[in-house]
Amino acid sequence: MNNSGMTTGRPAGYSAISNYSRVEILHLVQERSDRTVAELVSATDLHPNTVREHLQRLIDDGYVVSATEHRTTRGRPRVLYSATDGVTACSPVQHRKARAAAQRGDVMRRVLPGDAPKLDTAALHQIDALVEDLVDAGFDPLVDESELTVELTPCAHASSQAEHREVLCSVHLGIMQSVLSSAGGPLSVDGMRSSCDPRECIVQLLHASQRP
Known part of the structure; x- marks a missing residue:
């Protein structure tokens, strides 16, 4: 048996998923990729700025990635968010x-x-x-x-x-x-x-x- 035996220089519990609102957002993008902020706001009832802050924290910890939407029509491309899976979303x-x-x-x-x-x-x-x-x-x-x-x-x-x-x-x-x-x-x-x-x-x- 081996226990962790390693330290990373960060206090335990520092992870992005120590906050349940971020867990909820991560769960949504794990269920379906390419989510927009508007979709996540609707699903969580959180303020758009709060959702963006949570998404950035998840990106910073490597749990979420973002990509700009490819549009074939007029309009500003949206930012799409997906959960990291290490294969298609790295x-x-x-x-x-x-x-x-x-x-x-x-x-x-x-x-x-x-x-x-x-x-x-x-x-x-x-x-x-x-x-x-x-x-x-x-x-x-x-x-x-x-x-x-x-x-x-x-x-x-x-x-x-x-x-x-x-x-x-x-x-x-x-x-x-x-x-x-x-x-x-x-x-x-x-x-x-x-x-x-x-x-x-x-x-x-x-x-x-x-x-x-």
Whole structure:
């Protein structure tokens, strides 16, 4: 078992998703890409300036990307917002964070004693990026490389935002998959183990060699 063991220089909980309004916006752009500010304002009842501020924060953290609409008719092109997925919607911020996490992980594996890694280098770098992102979001992840599980118990958001658990879980899983894809490698999110206790959360990963 390995715990995070890494620090990023930012306080836990600093992540953009520590604010539920941003979680809600991220959930909307995860559900459907190319959203406009007007659509997000209508869906959230937030002020347009507030939505723009939240979107910028999500962009700064690498969770959302923007693109200018291509118009074939007259009119000012709109800005379209999509959730980063690491494949079709890629964030340079997320790629940069993944590279930095991999470098820190390589240094730690060289200087700290421990068992030989059970995963190949690409998968280890994915885990490095995933752990650092989760730590920034306020979690204390525990990774089991043999079982390919990530334990997030106790969930940092289970009590404060219990009424939004379904949306939160969906958003967190989407972010985790995005981080893994941006880092590049054989691992992907397979799902979350169900539990009657909302504080308990274990995410199952899948190695490419395990896919049918």
